[in-house]
Amino acid sequence: MKFSGRLSALRRVQYRRYWLGSFASVGATQLQIMAQGWLVFKLSGSALMLGYLGAATAIPAIVLSLFGGALADQLNKKTVLMVTSLAVALLLLTLAIADVAHLATAWLVIMIAALVSIVSGLDWPTRQSIFPMLIEREDMMSAVALNSIIWQGCRMMMPALGGILIAYTGTWFIFFLCAAGFFTMFLVISSLNIQTRTSSGVPAFASTMQKVAEGLSFILTNKTFLLLISLSYGGMFFVSSYMQLMPAFSSLLQAGETGYGYLISITGVGSVIGTIIVGSFQQSHRLGRIILAAAFLSGSSVYLFTAATGYALETGFAFPLAMAAGFTIAMFSSIFMITSMTVLQLQVPDKLRGRVMGLHGITYSLMPLGGLLAGFMSTLISAPAAIALNATVYLVIVAIISISQVQIRRIDGSAMSPTG
DSSP: OOOOGGGGGGGSHHHHHHHHHHHHHHHHHHHHHHHHHHHHHHHHOOHHHHHHHHHHHHHHHHHHHHHHHHHHTTSOHHHHHHHHHHHHHHHHHHHHHHHHTTOOOHHHHHHHHHHHHHHHHHHHHHHHHHGGGGSOGGGHHHHHHHHHHHHHHHHHHHHHHHHHHHHHTOHHHHHHHHHHHHHHHHHHHHHOOOOOOOOSSOOOHHHHHHHHHHHHHHHHHOHHHHHHHHHHHHIIIIIGGGGGGHHHHHHHTTOHHHHHHHHHHHHHHHHHHHHHHHGGGTTOSOHHHHHHHHHHHHHHTHHHHHHHHHTOTTTSOHHHHHHHHHHHHHHHHHHHHHHHHHHHHHHSOGGGHHHHHHHHHTHHHHHHHHHHHHHHHHTTSOHHHHHHHHHHHHHHHHHHHHHOOHHHHHHHHHTTSOOO
16 A cells, blocks of 8 residues: 555554554543543542642653653663553553442542553653654654544544443443553554664663753753744643543533543544644645644634533533534644644754653643643632633733744744754
């Protein structure tokens, strides 16, 4: 089979095997996130506890990602991914057994989420630094988009399926499926033939700290990287944090388990559509303006979700409106993330790839951490008002960046030109 254009990265056999295998672990991750949130809210009935779950999911991954990127540049990447996949499988198997035995508590779920997050702090930067080894440079936009399709496709299908499975079986069954998914990824990684360099011995702490500082220094002194990573951090923390409170919004909408699954799945549909749209930008030299526009539209779309969950509850149109809002937020967020990550992957020097992309990977841990802020704010004001306020903060950040177009023009002119 011949692959070209948007699918060109699939020409590479090793990448194709890795890509197909990733559906197992990414699908498991999507099911794990939704099942953990539902179980914690079911056991506690508290949006604040969902915030604590978000903190447990985010903080260890953020801290470990600082060092995980440096370690990813030194250790055998294949071995690291095998170990992390197996470790997560065992943790989720433990949670499944506790759940089916009716021993699970909200705090136990939060503790296991924190342990999974610790492992993810090493897993994520390693994944980001290994897939460029499986392709050629001209396939980078294709590979970034295809990797996004995995996440967004699973986010589209798995939560809807998970909602139905929770309604008819229980969260315990979801956790068993998640454990199987990560074990499958362990088997796939073990089958790959990847030659990666390893450092001799165990890297010293001081050396690792120096390498982390080197990656951070590169970002702080490179305006393109500083701008894009700052926007990525802000978007996940302030805009996408509404996802962490989705069980509470599902309760407001009286949607039940299946409705909860649909609310999450529609964001996957929006992300897939965004990914498809991004294909037309592959050779664009106006990526800077596209990135900025997508960031603004993703933030402003949160107001539509606020209207659905805060003001339209008595109209009968609240749930469809919430679905439309989730679709729109996710579509523009997907466009932003893929275009910005493509610029970063093309311009990061290979010797710094693990560290820089590890620091960028913190982005995905900021969504649940932003949920902690939103959850706390929801105890003072309503949950819809909390996410609207978060979105407003992000839009102010985007507006400040928009005032000076100099760096955006620089991205426009050099986005598709490698520097490393």
